[in-house]
Amino acid sequence: MELYNGPLDVKEIFGRWLDEEAESNYGAYIPFVGTIRAEDEIEALSFDIYEPILQKWFDTWQEKAAALGAVVKMAHSIGDVPVHTSSYVSAVFSPKRRVALELIDAFVEDFKANAPIWKYDVKNGERMYAADRSTPMDGSGLLA
């Protein structure tokens, strides 16, 4: 798992991951790129991350992938990420395509629902929590 301040260098990351697994005998490599869209007059999105729990969440996914003979990788931004740049990339490597196609779907969806990352719209230099697009994590409401 890789965390960076600001936008991701997508080509460097995907190229490096490809090199890392070049001799691993995986038949499928499925990358996913999340790019900040220009909408609602935002200049950027901004992100807070709670790394200890994100790392545990990611470790659990690495174990799930390993059980299928696959590998998952991800990188995410911290702080401001301007429109038309990328804040999130992930990828699955697996021996055959079917496992990778299913795993990238499950991994990215669970990422959206349970990775401890908070998103803010940036307009006129001001950061506003994206409450309407955010999802309560599994188990929410315990203390209410």
Add this chain to the structure above:
Amino acid sequence: MVKIEFLGPIGKAPIEMEASTLADVSNRLKADSELSSWLDKCAVALNDTMVNDLGTVLKDGDRISILPPVCGG
């Protein structure tokens, strides 16, 4: 004493309190008007492990994190 941390957009400074279970923490936080709009949608971690049981027993020095709704990517 246990320490309560409020993550992400909640924007509240950490607090310390005496508590023997998460139910004690719940009672204390429910009395805090700053948190009334957050608690029903927040998840809870104890020493960086997610927890789902109000009966979870706490010990001195435990750290409890309150996690509001997320949106990575």
